[in-house]
Amino acid sequence: MRYTSFMAVLESGKRNIAILGAGFAGITALVHLWKLLGRENLQHEYQIVLISNRAWHLYTPALYEIAAVPHGAMSSAILKRAICIPIEFILGKFTGARFIAGEIAGMDPKRHTILFRNGDYLPYDYCIAALGAETNDFGIPGVSEYAFGLKTFEDAIRLRNRAEELAINTDGILRIVIVGGGATGVELAAEFVNFFCEIKEASRTPGRCIEEITLLEAGPAILAGFHPTVVAGAAKRLEQLGIRIRTNAVITEVNAREALLKNGGAIPYHLLVWSGGVMPARALKQFGMPLDPKGRLLVNQNLEARPHVWAIGDCAGYTNPATGKPVPGNIPVAERQAERAAKNIVAVIQRRTQYPFRPLKRWPFILTAGGKYAFADLGRMRFSGRIGWFAKQLVQLRYLITILPFGRAISVWMLGLRVWTSNDPGHRIPTQNRRPA
């Protein structure tokens, strides 16, 4: 294990650059900072200390796949290896960087100290906050009690287990309601079609249930913020798969059997999935720094929350000066902000001027829609179908090569491909599932 103790960090005699969180923003910050410290010959004076409550980095773009692989197809241990990349593997590439596994409770910015849930504390010289976001039920009664989330690996396994149990034990119509017509809801709804086909094929009593998947969206259309051609294409694809889309469906309460709507209606369900929103990591409330209205750390154009502390990714409250709006919470934003924060730390160390963050006009995105089918919006290029799906795999490979030693990157990628395609019967989608939307 390359994990480190507090004492080893303190006794090293080096100055600390703490990165809080090992998500996309934190890991990308590590990659850039490590390279910059090496290039500027600063690695003898400064050490990077990565801190996270998980000993792995979760590859979220494939999380919906984990929730849609039947028990019989792959063990949970294999699923975990495909999507949870051990920090130990990552540190194999970034030698000298240290990792502390711990739950951060807050910060004392005046004393330059990170506070841990177990009472430990760690001083820092520079810090990048990249604590991401967590599921937000907006306080709607019943959601936390009855709905399944999809934010962590454990969420995905819990959801998969419940869906499979229901598919095997339900006679007649099995009602699955997915709340939130953003990317996560769309990807999961589409992949669930394959999942249920696979379970029914494997089951000794196939065809006992007919699943009815409904995607609920509070706004006027699914995939808010996506290009209109992607929205139209995805809606058509979902309808072809037999998924019902209900827009302007605002949920006010959930009980054990129904989701109640603002307009007075009720939607019965057997399985309710909540992908209706996220909120910044709750530890940020104890950082003693100003937050934006959504609870993210307010940052300036250089991504600084206060001197010596930068915030990036889903936990950063950055406003695009060109639009007056926050940037979206996605991986390209997290990566670009991470690169900028790393550069700015080195600029401050070297007493140079910092670089302002420059948001893109359009952020690239690849959205899968069941099996080997995806919509890719890469700014100038938009395409869909198998080619979109292959593009998504190549993006993952490129990312893995950036953060892992080459051999590891290839083996994690190959395992992922095996897992992602393990429930892709495509041609076997039974016609009884193609119910009109």
Ligand SMILES: Cc1cc2nc3c(=O)[nH]c(=O)nc-3n(C[C@H](O)[C@H](O)[C@H](O)COP(=O)(O)OP(=O)(O)OC[C@H]3O[C@@H](n4cnc5c(N)ncnc54)[C@H](O)[C@@H]3O)c2cc1C
């Ligand atoms: C199911 C799903 C699918 C997605 N698919 C896509 C996609 O296809 N494309 C895309 O661009 N975006 C996608 N996203 C969004 C993307 O995952 C986020 O925008 C991105 O992960 C943000 O990176 P981050 O580092 O800010 O946060 P995260 O990746 O969430 O990382 C936060 C890190 O902080 C750690 N942490 C949190 N609180 C604490 C604490 N108190 N103490 C210690 N550690 C803590 C967490 O364990 C984690 O390591 C998806 C999100 C989900 C949930």
